[in-house]
Amino acid sequence: MIAIRSIFRALLLTILALQISFSLIAASVDIPAYIDFTEQPGYLPLVKGGNAIPIIGGGNEDDAVVRAIDQLRQDFEKVTGVEPIVTPDHVSAGSKTLLLIGTLGRNPLIDQLVKQKKLDVSAIRGQWEASLTQTIDNPLPGVEKALLIVGSDRRGTIYGIYELSKQMGVSPWYWWADVPIQRHSAVYARSIKTISQPKVKYRGIFLNDEAPALSGWAKEKFGGFNHEFYEHVFELILRLKGNYLWPAMWGSAFYDDDPENAIWADRMGIVMGTSHHEPLTRAHDEWRRYGKGPWDYQQNAENLRDFWRSGIRRMGARESVVTIGMRGDGDEPMSEESNIQLLEQIVNDQRKIIADETGKAAKETPQLWALYKEVQDYYDKGMRVPDDVTLLLCDDNWGNIRKLPDPAAKKRSGGYGIYYHFDYVGGPRNSKWINVSQVQRVWEQMNLAYQYGVDQIWIVNVGDLKPMEYPISFFLDMAWNPNQFNASNLLQHTESWCAQQFGEKYAKESARLINTYTKYNHRITPELLDENTYSLENYGEFERVVEDYRNLLIDAMRLYYILPQQYRYAFDELVLFPINACSNLYEMYYAVAKNRFFANKNNERANYWADQVKRCFERDSILTVHYNKDIANGKWSHMMDQIRIGYKIWQEPHKSTMPDVSYLPMTKPKHKIFIEADGYVSMEAENYHIASGSDKVAWTIIPDLGKTLSGVTTAPVTNTPNEQVYLEYKIDLRATGKAKLIVLTSPTLNFNANKGLRYAVSMDGGAEQEVNINGHYRGELGEWQAKRIIETATTHLIEKAGLHTIRIRPLEPGIVFQKIILDVGGLKPSYLGPPQSEYKRDD
Structure with a gap:
């Protein structure tokens, strides 16, 4: 009985562990997995037997939702090869199942279900970007079962749509990273009811430092940073459950380069901003194009106000977070004469422009003030902005957050944000090329920020976007729900x-x-x-x-x-x-x-x-x-x-x-001394003590040539060596008497009119002996050449033990020396020769 209980307890713990593991993985998308590709009892077929469930939605919806529904239709085709029929707001006759998609207040069928109390939307009504995904039995007359994706607003609906795409196997990176989409003949939805909503309000990326890589690519593929380019960026952000973008800005101007850019951002549901030093939606490069006078508020306030006013007028009613404040021209600090009083005046004037141009109180337009670099010093010295403005705190450009709110401080209606970096141009050196961001460090710092109440804006500088795919995914997943992560998962x-x-x-x-x-x-x-x-x-x-x-x-x-x-x-x-x-x-x-x-x-x-x-x-x-x-x-x-x-x-x-x-020149001494052992000294030709050349001939090593290590020859091969060209080898001998000096060369033929290739050899500066390595050759084939080596030998008298010098001097070009062996004890023939002797340094 005890054994059975132990087994049961172990099994239960295993099941719990698997459940915990599954819940952690499921939590990474904030919605449990509800899509399957094999049928089980109670599952709702979305695609089966070549037929797809009809999609109802889009009739009175925002353009962004209509586009996302069309993307879903295409995603079904990519996964299954079958395209669902999409109808705007009515159920076709005979449809017993359906996929119903819509936003509260925009889809009459969903509103009808809510009114009939068949659908409870109390958890998402009035919420920011919340979505409800739920299966319902008998929702409408003649319909047996339906999967509903319902949003509290347009992006809530979009996120529910793209979550379904992702669970079917369409990666958010399918286009940006060429991730293949696996095909399935059938797709089923499990019974589900789940609510999903972000913890951070604005979650986005900043395309920055984008030349030469991103700019060169965009120019070649799209003609520049136009709406065709940004359409892909917007879709990626939405599929990753982001909502916010600071666009490319070095030499570029989002609103000015292509007027369709802002239209497409709004059409797809993206909240636009400009970087920390581009006030009132005006790109930095627009001042270069259209600005009058210096970028200096003390000298040129009227022209600057006109410049900013046109930016807010151009923004219109589109969703935006407006940057306020001012830095020096080109993302530089303002002059030393700038003071807190002046900056506060600039902010007040900017907010008046916002109110005048929008026709509503400034606080009704989302704004941020970035405490970037020296701007944080202004804040620390007492500068303040109105309470409704989000204080965008910053890292040090290297992923280390500089400042966090005081937990004991009074809450601000505008809250706090973080501007973080995966990419940076600045000291000590740029960091632009490749991903260097550990998600462990990103989590540790951004968790610190969130726990201190930073939940209004998370924006990260991703440079060219492309090399930062994984940290972008992690950053936006974490921005959606920071609490889903901990140090162990x-x-x-x-x-x-x-x-x-x-x-x-x-x-x-x-x-x-x-x-x-x-x-x-x-x-x-x-x-x-x-x-x-x-x-x-x-x-x-x-x-x-x-x-x-x-x-x-x-x-x-x-x-x-x-x-x-x-x-x-x-x-x-x-x-x-x-x-x-x-x-x-x-x-x-x-x-x-x-x-x-x-x-x-x-x-x-x-x-x-x-x-x-x-x-x-x-x-x-x-x-x-x-x-x-x-x-x-x-x-x-x-x-x-x-x-x-x-x-x-x-x-x-x-x-x-x-x-x-x-x-280093090859004529430099190697300073090697070889020691006799077992009756011989064996040396690779390249391990000379000295290689002496002339102004017309030098020594060169040919790595890996021959039987063992390499070959050594003279160059150029058309020049005949003179007396200055030689190799010397130092040896330390114990034996005396007659010794045989064996020189192994490559099997070079006597290409010089059969005269043969010669070298001269001497010991300790004595008389030279001349050797012709191939003078005997008369063109016969298939005999000694197969040995791949020419062995020649001379005899020398060793009169005393100790250090000795062998000098080998080529008399013709074209000889390739491989190995030098001094036999003082009677070696057995071997064309590999004995292993190289041990040597000691002499330097």
């Missing part, structure tokens, strides 16, 4: 996100790769990384971090080739490329460090590492071309144009520049 979010992009089977390993590479990138940004970042000598620190990335790349490549073909573009963009490119960067700077280490010691190994630097630098360019031209058949051209190599100051260079390296 962050990796579950990564795994859930990866399952959405690459499938359940590959989710854990993909998540581990993302989690690990962002951990590595959080150590130091790629732009700050250089040959001095890590130590070569401090417990091999640099080698260890390089090895970390190298091993991670091996794992990423392994998974890439295991993945089904359709996932590879997405995996390359989201996982493999960041690891591949950053690993290569680490390899390059490690090679720079090694090059300088050996160059400082006058060691020719510096040349090897210099070549490695060159290879890595070239590979960086190849990887860039691969991303821009190969992935998705060139869809993301220019998206990896951002410079990351060659920084000298905080700002990016105009082009990538390979780090400086040092090459």
Whole structure:
């Protein structure tokens, strides 16, 4: 009995653990999973047997909802190959099931169900962006069952629609990251009733520092930052349950570049803002285009007020959050003469413009004042704005929040927001190229903000958008419901996100790769990384971090080739490329460090590492071309144009520049002394003590040529060596007497009119012996050539033990030396020769 209870208890704990695990994953979307692809009793078929459930909705709806419903229709087709019939506000005869979508007060069928008390909407009525998803039996005459998606407002309805799309398998990143959509022949809805509503009111992204990558891409694909470009951005934000955008602004102007931009934002349901230093909806670049006089309120107040007034007039009744305040021209601090009294006057004048142009009290238009950089100092010194203005607190541009509200302070009607950074242009160096944001740090800082009452605006600088896919998803998921996350379930979010992009089977390993590479990138940004970042000598620190990335790349490549073909573009963009490119960067700077280490010691190994630097630098360019031209058949051209190599100051260079390296001349002594052991001394030809050249002939090593390590020859091969050209080898002998000096060369034929290729050899400066390695050759084939080596030998008398010098001097070009062996004890023939002898340094 006790055993049975123990088993039952263990089983119960397992079930509870599975439920907890499931609830955490489900909480990542704030709505339990209610879509399935296999039928169970009580499920509502949405697509079955080639037929799709009819969709009722859109008749009297806002344009944004109508568009989202049409997107849902297309999503059904992408998943199942079947398109539902969409009718605006009536049920077709014979429809026994239906999908009913609408906003309270805009859909007569939903309002009828509420009036008949068949649908309880008390939890969402009057709420901000709330949605109700519910299955109902017998909702309307002749209808047996329906799935309802009901919004408290237009975005509440939209979020319910896109949640259904996501649960069917349409990733919010299907377009922006080429995530494939898995096909299913049937789709079913489980019985459900759930409410979903955001915890943070305005949740969005800021496209910033967007040249050269995003701007180059948008210009090539869309002709610039026009409404065709922004349509994709708006849809992504909505599918991620965001609602707010600060548009691209360096050299761009959202309202001025394409008048359709603002129309499409409102048509799709996006709340528009402008960045922290662009007051009253006017882009910074618009002052360059149309401004009169200096950007200085003390000298040019009237022209500035006219400039701002036209911005509010242009905004009209569209949903916006208006930035107020003023910084210096070009996102710089204002002059030292600027004071709190002047800034307060600027804010008062701006609010009067807002009231005059909108025809309603200023407090009825959402506004923010960004306490960015020096502006926070003004606040700390006592500057205040009206209570209805949201105080937008900021991080330090590197993900560390500078200021939070005092929990004991009086509540403000405008509340607080946070401006956060995944991308930054500024000191000590820009951080623009690739994702360096750990979600663990993002969670820790944004959780701190939320717990201190920051819940009005969350906006994050995402640079070019494209390389920041995962942290954008996490940031907006967290903004929707910060309480769903804790320190122990962050990796579950990564795994859930990866399952959405690459499938359940590959989710854990993909998540581990993302989690690990962002951990590595959080150590130091790629732009700050250089040959001095890590130590070569401090417990091999640099080698260890390089090895970390190298091993991670091996794992990423392994998974890439295991993945089904359709996932590879997405995996390359989201996982493999960041690891591949950053690993290569680490390899390059490690090679720079090694090059300088050996160059400082006058060691020719510096040349090897210099070549490695060159290879890595070239590979960086190849990887860039691969991303821009190969992935998705060139869809993301220019998206990896951002410079990351060659920084000298905080700002990016105009082009990538390979780090400086040092090459040492091959005539430099190697200072190696070989020690006799077991009756012989064996030396690779490249391990000379001295390689002496002339002004017309130099020595060159051909790596991997021949039987063992390499070959050594003279260059150029058309120049005949003179007496200055020779190799010397130092040996330490114990034996005396006759010794045989064996020289192994490559099987070069006597191409010089059968005269043969000759070298001269001497011991300790004595008389030279001349050797012709192939003078005997007369064109016969298929005999000695197959041995791949020419062995020649001379005899020398060793009169005393100790140090001796062997000099080999080529008399013709074209001889390739491979190995030198001094036999003082009778070696057995071997064309590999004995292993290289031990040597000691003599420097």
